[in-house]
Amino acid sequence: MAEGGSWRVEVDREACMGSGICMVYAPGSFVHDDETKAVFQQPPGDPLDAARTALEACPTGALTLIVDDGEV
Numbered sequence: 634m635a636e637g638g639s640w641r642v643e644v645d646r647e648a649c650m651g652s653g654i655c656m657v658y659a660p661g662s663f664v665h666d667d668e669t670k671a672v673f674q675q676p677p678g679d680p681l682d683a684a685r686t687a688l689e690a691c692p693t694g695a696l697t698l699i700v701d702d703g704e705v
């Protein structure tokens with residue numbers, strides 16, 4: 634897979650518990666909104682690998698990585 638391709642992360646706001654773990658691993662790509670839910674920043678400010686780590690670290694599985702046309 635091309636690491637330079639476009640990608641984004643969807644946040645399941647119902648699942649997100651606001652732990653902030655994704656912001657630890659990908660601080661340039663996620664912020665909290667005023668409900669302490671994660672919001673993905675477009676364009677992301679981190680490498681794709683950092684986003685993958687954030688996804689794996691999310692305690693509630695609230696994040697879905699979408700690379701180009703497919704979910705991974």
Ligand code: SF4
Pocket residue numbers: 644648649650651652653654655656670671690691692693694695696
């Ligand atoms: S790590 Fe998961 S639960 Fe925590 S703020 Fe990010 S998306 Fe929400």
